[in-house]
Amino acid sequence: MSNTMAMTESPKAILHTLVNADGSATYTAANNGCQIIAGVNYPVEVPYRSDEIPESTFIQVNLRPHNGVGMVKERHVEELIMRTLQTVVLGDETPRTMLQITLQVVSVESDESLPGGVKGGGQGETYLDVLTSALNASILGCLDAGVQMKAVAGAALVGISQDGRLIAGPSVVQRKKCTSLHVFAFTSDGKTVLMESEGKCSVGDWKQAQQVARSAVLGTVNKQHNGDVAMNGTNTSSEYSGLGVLDVIRKALEARVIKDGGQRHESQD
Amino acid sequence: MPREIDISNIERNFILEALGQDVRVDGRRLDQLRDLNLEFGVEYGTVTLRLGKTRVHVQVSAEVTKPLEERKFEGVFSIVTELSPIASPAYEVGRQTEQELILSRTLEKAIRRSNAIDTESLCIIAGAKCWSIRADVHVLDSDGGLIDASCIAIVAALRHFRRPDVSVDGENVTIYTMAERVPVPLSMMHNPVCITFSFYHGGETILLDATRSEEQVREAEMVLTVNDWELCQVAKLGGSAIDALVLLKCTTTALAKGKEINGFVARKLAEDATRRDVGGLIAELRAENDR
Structure with a gap:
């Protein structure tokens, strides 16, 4: 059992894992945590006229647990x-339409190595780990579906243990021992778009947690101050050196572009 | 309201004309299934099945509940199928379509009512406690053959699933975790497999495992459920009439295909079991119990 502070393994993201949905992605949290498949249909007709927004896009999110309803x-x-998506998606580009996001939880983290066994995702459990993966999966799905966004956002889960240590992306066992759990989401330019907390903590701890989450989302790779990354193709090392959630998203997008670069060239002229 | 895109006349005629010459658009033989692939998750009872482009994810879970009043000696088994827009924009959230209804009813008949699971073995204390087994079917991609794919996936997931061991001491029930005692598999009576036949040109051309476009142009369909020895179910919901001899021929084909599919599932399950064993999980648990 490793009790290190940092994530020992970075999250995984693959774009376009489904055939029928307009955009899709599979996101797996660090250390084989919560895995979610996102299917995005965009733009589609709004099923109920009352939901239609005359000057913006109606966003429908559906989260389906892996078992039960x-x-x-x-x-x-x-x-x-x-x-959160309302703040990043440029809804006025496609007024009177719907952005339909379906999130299917495919696997939750479980740890049977301890007597009693611990499993994430139950109704009595925290929802913050699902929220983190679900938000990242929906952003990835939106990217794949070609949804126009102001910025790309990413979320990270941070736990504060009883002895005051901050754990980025705590495992299901570590989460049980945390006094408080926090989810923060940041856009690529470093703005906070989501804060959710559970448990008891001081304002100082909370601020520290935000810092840890910020580096877990944004990473520490060579960035310009506006959040842009020079994509010259030279920095292809996959070693974990501050590989943040947004870097994982960027790498998934790179892989997708390389995979069907030829097709895109043909269809875009 | 969203709906499936209707197939164009050109495509319809093309498929039908090709089928008239015993040629399928994807180059398969008339009785050939698409590539079947099974993946098991880390947890017991998690299965992802791919049949061509169709993809179904099944999660089997168990919990302890009170048995039904009229069936005190039996556990509960349920199959939940809900088509979500992830598979196709034509599926709406919270609105059951006819296709969804037929899918869940057929699976219910094929697996639950054919007693694939021995529900009596799920009883812990008669009238007080029993296991409730639930199979959640999530269709992730639909390209035809949903009934066949879901049925294979559910049966594979049920065969893969292990429920925690229990011990009963008078009124007290102890449920052991996976780490304390080796979990027990469900007691399966038989392994049903659904095979859908599609009929064209007045029953002259018979297709197995039709894709979505082939499904859209068919005249009639028939679902046969078979296990390793016998026929469990025949469902023919409308469409053109089928000759009795054709039905008999289909039954023979279905039995052969059913055996083939069950063999494939068994092989995949065995592969997964060895993989788990080498990983040391089961060996470790067994060692603990020996002490």
Whole structure:
């Protein structure tokens, strides 16, 4: 069992994992955590006229747990993701349409090595790990579907343990021992778009957690001060040296562009 | 309201004309299934099945509940199928389509009502406690053959699933975690497989495992459910009439295909079991129990 502070393994993201949806992505949290497949249909007709927004895009988020039916917890996460996406998606580009995001939880983290066994994702468990993966998966899905966005956002989960240590991306066992859990989402230019906390903590701890989450999302790779990254193709090392969530998203996008670069060239002229 | 894009007349005629010459658009033989692939998750009872472009994810889970009043000695088994817009924009959230209804009813008939699971073995204390087994079917991509794909995936997931071991001491029930005792597999009575036949040109051309475009131009369909020995179910919901002899011929084909598919699933399950064993998980647990 490793009790290191940093994530031992970076999250994984693959774009376009489904065939029928307009855009899709599979996101796996660090250390084989919560895995979510996102399917994005955009732009589609709004099913109910009352939901139609005359000057913007209606965003519908659907989160489906891997077993059982979605309940209060899922509805809450859906609402949070919808509100976060509203701030990044350029909805006025496609008025009177719908951005439909379906998130399917495919696997949750479980640890049976301890007596009693611990499993994430149950109705009584925290929703913050699902929220983190779900938000990252929806952003990836939106990227794949060609949704126009102001900026790309990424989320990270930070736990504060009893002895005051900050753990980025805590595992299911570590989460049980944390006094508080925090989710922060940042856009690529470093602005905070989502904050969710659970448990008891001081304002100082919370601020520290935000810093840890910021570096987990933005990474520490060579960035210009506006958040842009020079993509010259030379920095292709995959070693984990401050590889943040946004770097993972960027790498997934790179892989996708390389994979069907030829087709895109043909269809874009 | 969103709906599936109707197939164009040109495509329809093309497919039908090709089928008239015993040629399928994707080059398969008439009785050939698409590539079948099974992936098992880390957890027991997690299966992702790919049948060509169709992709189905099944999660089997168990919890302890009170048995039904009228069935005190039996556990509960349910299959939940809900088509979400992830598979196709034509599926709406919270609105059941006819296709969805047929899918869930057929699976219910094929697996649950054919007693694939021995529900009596799920009983812990008669009338008080029993296992409730739930299979959640998530269709991730739909390109035809949903019934066949879901059925294979559910049966594979049920065969892969392990429930925690329990011990009963009078009124007290102890549920052991996976780490304390080796989890037990479900007791399966048989392994049903659904095979869908599609009919064209008045029943002259018979196709197995039709893709979505082939499904859209067919005249009739028939779902046969078979296990390793016998026929469990015949479902023919409308469409053109089929000759009795054709039905008999289909039954023979279905039995052969069913055996083939069950063999494939068994092989994949065995592969997964060895993989898990080499990983040391099961060996470790067994060692713990020996002490």
